[in-house]
Amino acid sequence: MKRFRRQHFWGLAVLLVATVAALGLDAHFRRALPDYAFLTGWILLGAMLVLTLYNARKKLPFLPIGNSETWLQVHIYLGFFTVLLFLIHLNFRLPHGQFEITLAWLFALVSGSGVAGLILSRVLPRRLATRGGEVIYEKIPALSHALKAEAENVALGAGARSPVIAEFYARRLAGFFSGPQNGWLHLVESRRPLNALIAGLDDLRRTGSDAERAMLEKLTTLVRQKDGLDYHRSLQLTLKLWLFVHIPLTYGLLIFTALHVVLVFGFSGGAR
Amino acid sequence: MSEPLAQNFDAQNYARPNQNWICGHADEGNPCRLGPDARGRCRATAECKPLLETKPGERKGRWRCTRPGGACESGPLPDGTCCRPIAKCSPAPTLRLIRRRLTLAIIAGSCAGLLVLLGVPPWRARFINPGPLLQPHSGAAFAAMAATNHLKSDCGACHVAGNSGPNGMVSAALHAQPGIFDLKKLAFAPPAEPTAMDASCLTCHAGKNFHQAAAPVISCVFCHAEHRGPVMAATTDTQCDFCHGDPAKMEVSRTVPVIHHFATDHPQFRFIAEGWRDPDTLKFDHELHLTGADIPRLPDGRKLDCGFCHQPDASGAYMAPVNFERNCRVCHFLQFDPQTPQLTLPHGSVEFVSAFLHSLPEQYARLAAREKVEDANGFVETKLAGLRTQFGSGVELERRVFFSTATFGPEAQIGTINGMTRAIFPGCAYCHEVKTSSVGSPEITKPMTPERWLADAKFSHAAHANIACEQCHDALHSRETADIILPAKETCEACHSPKGGVVDTCAECHVFHHLPDGMTHDEGLMTRE
Amino acid sequence: MPAVPTILERPQRWDAAFGPDMTDAAADRLLATAPFREMDAEKFPKRTPLRDILRYDTRLLRFRKGEIIVRQGDYGTSAFLILDGTARVVLQPALSPASLGRQAPGKKGLWRTLAQLWNGARPPESFSLEQLIPSSEIGARQDERDVRVFLQDLPRVLDAHRTEQMRAGDFFGEIAALSRMPRTSTIFADSDEAELLEIRWQGLRELMKNDNALRAHINKTYRERALASYLRATPIFQRLDEAQLERVAGAVEFSTFGDYDWSGDYKRLAQSGAVRPEKEPAIVTEGDYPNGIVLLRAGFARVSQKTGGGERTLNYLGAGQIFGLNEITHNWRNPDAPVNFQFSLRAIGYAHLLVAPTRVMEEIVLPSLQKNELPPPVKAKQSFDVDPPETGARENVGAEVLEFLTENRFFNGTAAMVIDLDRCTRCDDCVRACASTHDNNPRFLRHGPGVGRLMIANACMHCADPVCMIGCPTGAIHRESFGGQVVINPATCIGCKSCANNCPYDAIRMVEVRDRTAELMVDQEGKAIVKATKCDLCVGNYGGPACQRACPHGALTRMNLNNLDALTRWLKK
Structure with missing residues (x-):
């Protein structure tokens, strides 16, 4: 880790202490109150609700209820701790019934997507900043559109008199400019498609006339810009898409959890 | 590595990620001034709203173009509409709106799916069952028995809410004792305390004599977890330890000390500690029979040994009684x-x-x-x-x-x-007491040879078949019938301890339940009035 | 995209007259009026004769009774001379914000805070009529050229406030004009057809430079009104008693460097490469004899050092900072081995500063200080590797960042929105938080110039030198009286765009306002009503700026870039 911040240290320290304490308490309570699943259940549900409250905090930015940054730190560390609580609640065993398996899967997906999101949020911004060409996600289609118009104008417009370039444009560039491209390749930081296009343009340049060279120069710039936009689109979209798993499933999980509570109490005549 | 900055976009206007809809023309770079309304309908009409100019006193007047950035050439139409209508677009939902819709869909789908699954009884039973039932509690045999006992079928046989739909479940949950939100009771009530569920158990398992009279009544599910597979799991020491490891709880017992583990603090067996003698009147000298020089060989030439008289019973666990005709x-x-x-x-x-x-x-x-x-x-x-x-x-x-x-x-x-x-x-008096x-x-006097000395304990000779008899039973040195030649605790402990490596749980030997008179553990545990 | 450099001639003095309707005849009339009548025209240099100053750097204004001439708290770049009629200065108590066309200060109440929960559904830029109707205490009238704001109920104002009359020949506004400080009081016309001469600061500076009487007058006024309290608040003078302070105040000289109107053409000049440290007016040149310490009172200055090819920036100084104390102290302690100024000090944009002469420093100030309050001695040969106390910024934030901040004049910002792109996930939570605290309208653009992993978003920086406030005709843009945030009152904003055009940081955006049904509001002419909008630093909000608090990754902060320590700390967080 490039910068091991002090808050990381304290966060991890607290998490570690809490983990050890929880495991110790678990061993103790499992002896004293062998049937204490309801206790861990309520604690687990409480933790899950606190985690969900972060979403509410985001909707109330005008209230003085703590920084979002602090909330997120709590969210992350408590999230990890909640996974432990979950395992304790399950007594480190796999569930059996269809309902409980579904419930466990929901929990796993929500926490798994959370961890994935955490990694993405730490890795992708740095890559975006390194690449440069900062752009607001919602503006990308418009910018893309403008680039396409400009590229078409350069390659096919009234001033362009180069069948070679027009052919190259129709064959290689028209598709490239027509919409978002190479989402997955950008995510894995592959520059292959860009390099292929640039190489194609370079080939033409070697044989082209002066006028054609100027056009190719311009097209190269446009291709690079479009590639930069695609890169930003791919990474920024990924930074948004993981929440499409995390947030909707959270609410699914809460509904299943509510039913779980009803079943546990309705079918036990008490908390057993 | 750094790419040239993308072209400057329209920085004259705020980006509004808080809006749910984006103008359909935005992708082409020319969103309209008004933008979509809150429900995503295009509000575009025309480039301007012409203004009617009337002279004082007159009703008719001239329409004037109010287009921002200068009036257009042709001006408003005679009916006062702008001559340059804006093409309607279909506004696009933002990613966030799509996410919100997905969330709502998941919520609605979960609720609907769960209601359907809970509303159809066969589906419900399969869906909410947290695990396979014990073999005696499942299948056609149990259903038949449930019917003769006037029990409901399926989950309802044990669970009050078992055959109810969603409403009944909620209502049962709300009436649970201790209640859903009765956190104090939930946290501090003794876990072994009986619950409403025990009533269901006792419908069939009635008359069961539960442990020592002085001991508190213990919930069945404290030891017997259901829905954990077809075979009942062995009771673990944890459950015994709950009382027997707790000095406070064991105060009521004058005879049984606090016991945690067999090896550590289990006392010496009582028949040794208290010096029990076998009161049988039959005279039998194990030492003589096993080692006497005058003892002839058996008809088949074998030497007389333990196994000639002590034959396992049908189960193999215990020895069949010695019989004169057969053995003597x-x-x-x-x-x-x-x-x-x-x-x-x-x-x-x-x-x-x-x-x-x-x-x-x-x-x-x-x-x-x-x-x-x-x-x-x-x-x-x-x-x-x-x-x-x-x-x-x-x-x-x-x-x-x-x-x-x-x-x-x-x-x-x-x-x-x-x-x-x-x-x-x-x-006769050579062996018997004759008066x-x-x-x-x-x-x-009829010889009273106990079939088993420790009737409440479990033991299996078959499980110990690899051990010679005399390893445990010191018959070679017993000359009197009064000798109880069962092994001492130390003998068992040699193997049944963490050191010995053989299982040493309480339930390995002890049985929790008292049995009704005249019933042995080998007969089924289920009794009916 | 490599832009073709825009070739632009550097604007020349007097390309445009201050008042377009100034005529030679009017200038001649002024020459015959006091105090210009008493001035010695011979003393003025050939390039800037007195008559041309009056011709090009002044304008004649007429006010009717009750019309506001200057507002307390406004920034202005000109002084006024009453030619005819009278004016009144409001002394005690000051006029209420409402009667100056401003927003009432204060927090939103609990109800309005909670109401933001459901206000999120409002259409963009929708206003209620109440929000757009100005206070009844003021009125506005538009003549062919200007908008004039007047006090509606003059008798009540005169009744409730202590005022003082000013007559023909009285000068006012010169301190604010020269020092770029807010106006200290409100002045309104006291007679119909009051005629005033407005002198822009460039002209005032020339006049002051060449006319002893005026200079003496202004210096005296300055010393009387502003100097003593300012010196008293400066740490190095704190151990002086009243008599000593008076002596220091008597010896201090003040001056203004640079160009007040730097903001207007600055961006174009910067892009054309015309802005280079060497071109900026030097306050102190490296190697000069240290004739005194420089106290920066307003504006900014760059500390630089000569290198082989030119000069490189080591740090910049903002208001309240001191330059030259090291050298003066060194020379006082080591009279045998005196040193000269080790660095150059150049005004960036403009700088208003005080110079406390060496003699006063050595005799009065330095002896009063404790040993630990004195700077360490200057090393004979200052190498580039050694960090002098006032140059640490370069190493802390890096040369590239320092150049970036200086080139773009971001040190002006007291609450600049700094985004760390290494941490920013582009989630727009900041923008949404901003929108939900402003009736569903974002008040900044999460985009802007950047260097490395830093981005300075297009959000109002609440500048130390708020150039946007110069030229607002109605006082709609103003500093909040408590926190000093620059805010715009939509009710009195007339949509003239002068603030938006003045802002060199693209922080002010004009919006077409709508009613609550999302229909565009129009005036009688059918034209859309336009208002200037920008970040108000959540002035009425509990808990401070929502954007900063809404950032989940701590990637966004509102930061005072006057002082790079905070930036250094934040980057290392």
Whole structure:
């Protein structure tokens, strides 16, 4: 880790202490109150609700209820701790019934997507900043559109008199400019498609006339810009898409959890 | 690595990621001024809203173009509409709106799916069942039994809310004891306290005698977890430990100390600690039988060993009772006429023996017939004369048969070993306690050999088959019937301890439940009134 | 995209007259009026004769009774001379914000805070009529050229406030004009047809430079009104008693460097490469004899050092900072081995500063200080590797960042929105938080110039030198009286765009306002009503700026870039 911040240290320290304490308490309570699943259940549900409250905090930015940054730190560390609580609640065993398996899967997906999101949020911004060409996600289609118009104008417009370039444009560039491209390749930081296009343009340049060279120069710039936009689109979209798993499933999980509570109490005549 | 900055976009206006809809023209870079409304409908009309200019007093006037950035060339149409309408777009939802819709869809889908699954009974039972039931609690056999016991079928057999739909479940949950939100009770109520569920268990398992009278009543599910598979899981020490490891709880018991583990603080077995003796009246010397030099070999040539008398029962767990005819008569023929050792007394009843002795001519006659003696009458006469010579009278013969214990001397004519006999028979009193009776025939105290010494404990000889008998049972040094030759705690502990490596849980030997009178653990645990 | 450099001639002095309707005749008339009548025209240099100053750097204004001439708290770049009629200065108590066309200060109440929960559904830029109707205490009238704001109920104002009359020949506004400080009081016309001469600061500076009487007058006024309290608040003078302070105040000289109007053409000049440290007016040149310490009172200055090819920036100084104390102290302690100024000090944009002469420092100030309050001695040969106390910024934030901040004049910001792109997940939570605290309208653009992993978003920086406030005709843009945030009152904003055009940081955006049904509001002419909008630093909000608090990754902060310590700390967080 490039910068091991002090808050990381304290966060991890607290998490570690809490983990050890929880495991110790678990061993103790499992002896004293062998049937204490309801206790861990309520604690687990409480933790899950606190985690969900972060979403509410985001909707109330005008209230003085703590920084979002602090909330997120709590969210992350408590999230990890909640996974432990979950395992304790399950007594480190796999569930059996269809309902409980579904419930466990929901929990796993929500926490798994959370961890994935955490990694993405730490890795992708740095890559975006390194690449440069900062752009607001919602503006990308418009910018893309403008680039396409400009590229078409350069390659096919009234001033362009180069069948070679027009052919190259129709064959290689028209598709490239027509919409978002190479989402997955950008995510894995592959520059292959860009390099292929640039190489194609370079080939033409070697044989082209002066006028054609100027056009190719311009097209190269446009291709690079479009590639930069695609890169930003791919990474920024990924930074948004993981929440499409995390947030909707959270609410699914809460509904299943509510039913779980009803079943546990309705079918036990008490908390057993 | 750094790319050139993308073209400057329209920085004159705010980006509004808080809006749910984006103008359909935004992708082409020319969103309209108004933008979509909150529900995503295009609000575009025309480039301007012409203004009617009227002179004072007149009703008609001139429409004037109010287009921002200067009036257009052709101006408003005569009816006052702008001449440059804006093409309607179909606004696009933002990613966030799509996400919100997905969230709502998941919420709605979860609710609907769960309601359907909970609303259809067969689906419900399969869906919410948290795990396979015990074999006795499932299948057609249980259903039939449930029907005869006037129980509901399926989940309803045990669970109050078992056959109800969503409403019933919620209502049952709300009426649960302790309640859903009764956190204090939930957290601090003793976990073993019975719940409403126990009532369901007792519908079938009624009359079960639950442990010591002084002990608190314990919920069935405290030890017996259901929905964990077809075979009931063994009770673990944790459950026993809950009371037996807790000095406060064990205060009520005057006899049982606090026990955590067999190896650490289990006391010496009581029959040793308290010096129990076997009160049986039968006289038997294990040492003699196993090591005596005079003990003949068995008919098949084997040496007499434990296994000849102590045979496992059908289950293999315990030893079948020793039986005279099967185990003793092979040596102890009960012959009384030294000249005729093949004639033996019956065993098991004083009256039979007495009747046998009173009908000796008949008995000799039957023997003659069995042995195909030609002169049967002569044979009987000869034998009776021999007896008369030896015993003097029938009364004396009967007295000696019952009471003599002499193995030598004048009294020892019975049971000499020669010819066909293997063991002497001095008389019944040699093994049995024989008393004179005022009524006439003597009384023989019936031997009381316990089938099992520790009836509430579990043991399996079969499981210990790889161990020699004398490793545990010190029969080689036992001369008296009164010796209880069961192993001491230390003997068991050698293996059954963490050190020995063999399982040492409480439930390995002990049984929690008391049984109704006359019932053994081997018979099923289920009883019915 | 490599832009073709825009070739632009550097604007020349007097390309445009201050008042377009100034005529030679009017200038001649002024020459015959006091105090210009008393001035010696011979003393003025040939390039800037007195008559041309009056011709090009002044304008004649007429006010009717009750019309506001200057507002307390406004920034202005000109002084006024009453030619005819009278004016009144409001002394005690000051006029209420409402009667100056401003927003009433204060927090939103609990109800309005909670109401933001459901206000999120409002259409963009929708206003209620109440929000757009100005206070009844003021009125506005538009003549052919200007918008004039007047006090509606003059008798009540005169009744409730202590005021003082000013007559023909009285000068006012010169301190604010020269020092770029807010106006200290409100002045309104007291007679119909009051005629005033407005002198822009460039002209005032020339006049002051060349006319002893005016200079003496202004210096005297300055010393009387502003100097003593300012010196008293400066740490190095704190141990002086009253008599000593008076002596210091008597010896201090003040001056203004640079160009007040730097903001207007600055961006175009910067892009054309015309802005280079060497071109900026030097306050102190490296190697000069240290004739005194420089106290920066307003504006900014760059500390630089000569290198082989030119000069490189080591740090910049903002208001309240001191330059030259090291050298003066060194020379006072080591009279045998005196040193000269080790660095150059150049005004960036403009700088208003005080100079406390060496003699005063050595005799009065330095002896009063404790040993630990004195700077360490200057090393004989200052190498580039050694960090002098006032140059640490370069190493802390890096040369590239320092150049970036200086080139773009971001040190002006007291609450600049700094985004760390290494941490920013582009989630727009900041923008949404901003929108939900402003009736569903974002008040900044999450985009802007950047260097490395830093981005300075297009959000109002609440500048130390708020150039946007110069030229607002109605006082709609103003500093909040408590926190000093620059805010715009939509009710009095007339949509003239002068603030938006003045802002060199693209922080102010004009919006077409709508009613609550999302229909565009129009005036009688059918034209859309336009208002200037920008970040108000959540002035009425509990808990401070929502954007900063809404950032889940701590990637966004509102930061005072006057002082790079905070930036250094934040980057290392």
